[in-house]
Amino acid sequence: MFEISALNQRNKKVERLFRTLFLMMVLLLVLPVIVILATLIIKGGPIISFEFLFTSPTDGMTAGGILPALIGTVWLVSVALLVSVPLGVAAAVYLNEYAGNNWFTRVINLAIINLAGVPSIVHALFGVGAFVIFFKFGTSILAASLTLAIMTLPVVIVATRESLAAVPMAFREACWNMGATRWQTIRRVVLPNAVSGILTGVILEVSRTAGETAPIMFTGAAFFLPYLPESIFDQTMALSLHLFVVSTQVPGVPEALPYGVALVLVTMVLIMNSLSIAFRVYLRGKKKW
């Protein structure tokens, strides 16, 4: 009854084959990440020091630190978040909680998907046209951040919608049947239970925003600035653009410098992502239903 037939044998072989195949794919995926990180740490690690992080570039950007670029990236990301998070969350709340399933909603959905698919250089040109020229913000942190915000808006909207949709419909119905309005329900039941997912999405978005180069090149990021930005109407340096500049535009840069810049940028992103994962694990631990 339990003897192994030829068919069983073949199934077993095929099973092993596919298992190995899928495992290889996973390893293949992880490999580049490991190589990139290792290269950065080996080549860029030695240059990382207190001075590197907290002083300005000197000698035509061939020596010194990266402080203005580091600060600039923090500025760009923060202002972009201040714009994209409220806007994206509000849009997602409307789409998920208020909008019916009609042609209008479907058109908006299509627009969001398309917005996510627009190449970043196109966003950059839009940013120049809209924010730098039309709204007369000039090349500034404001213009660059707004461009970044628009580019990352789909990420916020999709992440927020997903976490809103994960809140069981029964919770809303219980609330509505009590005589609560949609907004009361959103504020008291839906948002408190979706906030973890929204925050995770936001942190992931930060890591993406930090690395973008094209959208800020023409809208607010500067080649070199000897001073730190003082307001959102100033231009600023940024890590991503600085990396591009020191690796391709400036002659005589020591080899370790671009690797150091890249290492700082990647570390920043990795810290953000780790925070996001830790946060998600923490919230899953106190899952409420």
Next chain:
Amino acid sequence: MVSAQSAAEAGQASPAAQIKIAARDVTISYSGVAALSGVSLEVREHEIFGIIGPANAGKTSFLKALNRMDSFTDGMRVEGDIQFDGVPVSRLRNVYALRKRIGVVFPLPVGLPMTIYDNVALAPRLSGIKDHAELEVIVERCLTRAALWDEVKDRLSSLGSLLSGGQQQRLTIARALSQQPEVLMLDEFSIAVDPVTTMRIEEVLRELRSEMTIIMVTNLVQQAERLADRTAFFLGGECIEVGHSSQMFAGEVRDERTRDYIEGKFG
């Protein structure tokens, strides 16, 4: 507000004062697909009104129409006339006030993911009560009436959604009571609840009858027999008949299909 209107209506039409909810020729459809057609019935004040019938008979849709949940349900359309205290609900501007006067209990217990205390205090808070002492009184009273107080009084700050199924269902009832409803609608409340808890809830309902009108949808024929004063039999989107439970379950039916259903021949 409904209350001012209803007081005036009740004053004028004294014969109708006993009638809490009157449905006339109610037809419900979802995106054009009919779920209920031409239902007319009356629910009297301080009675337990049972609705029995097999799945897809339109029972739940009927309840949803009573508290105007059609306005929050995509594609749901209600025609005909439903009057609450003599006021047609379809023309209400303030559906929220109507829903506050109708407590609802669902088939599956819904403990909201907040503390037990907050679950019961939610409806009072929504209507603007902020005073802690007042809220505490309401919470204790509602939990006591739902026969849950003794089990949870020492852990009011633990999550309501982590209670057992039977406890969550009583929590849902306590929450429904916290809005001080005039009508309590229960939709197959015992479907996910153990028999002991079911009996306790049924006891609670008998006590509540003196204070409010109860509409109870159930697919347990015996439950309707035990609890309901009058019972309506729904089948395939129609109300086949409405009768006194004592007569109906004794076999005095007007339609053979009712007898067949009660005796378990189908459904």
